[in-house]
Amino acid sequence: MDKINTSRHISGKFNDELDAVRTQVMNMGGLVEQQLRDSLLAIENSDHDLAEQILQRDYKINALEVQIDEACVQIIAKRQPAASDLRLIIAIFKTIADLERMGDEAERIARVALESFNNDQQQFLVSLENLGQQVLAMLRGVLDAFARMDLDAAYEVHQMDAQADRQYEGLTRQLMTYMMEDPRGIPKVMNVLWSARSLERIGDRCQNIAEYIIFFVKGKDVRHVSPESMARTVGRSAPEADPKD
């Protein structure tokens, strides 16, 4: 991880503390990525054991959230950070809240993988594949952007969410058609729909984290701003309007 603050502090100990917290965030992100990847694998391979492991591992993510939160409070109280150090701490507070909720969504997907075995509707689960891979790529991208506090990489992830939304909408339509064709299968298909929703929400949360990175780097809050304003903030030309939007 780049030592983004090293040059600026007289106190080497402060640098060490900030680096330690950032490393913990990356560890937490790595765990969430593993949970998401494994939940997709559990569905793809009907892997009951893997799904169980996912459920058993979620507590680690929760514990890291609490630890990192405490570490950030300690740093604020002891070091009285200002300017970009303070923005880093704020970005970390928000990032870990989103990571923890993503872990919960991965757990929900794993539960669906468990429930939906022993039936002939495995093909519905497989239809989650494309959306799942898109969202996994977003998560990897945003964790990478966070590690380097890379504005461009964060913006790329932010833009990827439109594709995830389109995949989600297509999948939803397809699953509703299945339900109308075979009403007996509705409870199973509903489970797949909930999983699709979980994936879509994970994509949204990756987008949130991208916004926190932009906030840290540029000192500007880009939540709730127009695509044009967002593009200006990161020094890009405005995205072309999507004819589907």
Next chain:
Amino acid sequence: MDKINTSRHISGKFNDELDAVRTQVMNMGGLVEQQLRDSLLAIENSDHDLAEQILQRDYKINALEVQIDEACVQIIAKRQPAASDLRLIIAIFKTIADLERMGDEAERIARVALESFNNDQQQFLVSLENLGQQVLAMLRGVLDAFARMDLDAAYEVHQMDAQADRQYEGLTRQLMTYMMEDPRGIPKVMNVLWSARSLERIGDRCQNIAEYIIFFVKGKDVRHVSPESMARTVGRSAPEADPKD
């Protein structure tokens, strides 16, 4: 609102700043409550105009989130708060993030209200009523607890979520039965299901805010702890096990 910090600061200006931020949080909470109440009314009365108003008002909640966030960052940078002042700021950061997302859920419910008019399935929307009222009571309760930083009131709201979860599960089962009986109605019933999910999530977020209040008052992070540990923290006897859980 009680002046919970007044007695402890030499700087009267610091007190004023903290009070101003808390007032803003209460204003934001009031807006979210209005959005939720109106979205339930829009569904109950097929009120198209009201649903449109809800969509147009969401930006106010987003703007307040950004303003309060900035005010908190300013206070940390200028006042270097410690102990309970710092916990208050942290609790506010987290609370407004949940309030903003609740506003988004209310907006989703309003959109469903718009889509589902002009059809004969109004009775499905009405079945959201009980869950909606429970969640609205939770939101009112937790905002009231926040205004007074009242541990007992926060704990009461936290306990109310089990009832909301039961109502949500019952409603989901009922709606799935409707879908299986009349597959042509599936798209409409799905909209109601998404609204039910939104309400259930609002309940979860009220529970989150209750946890931040407990964190502020007791200085203990009660996310992810057992019901027994939570009860001990707030000085209650452990809740009886719910036979349905």
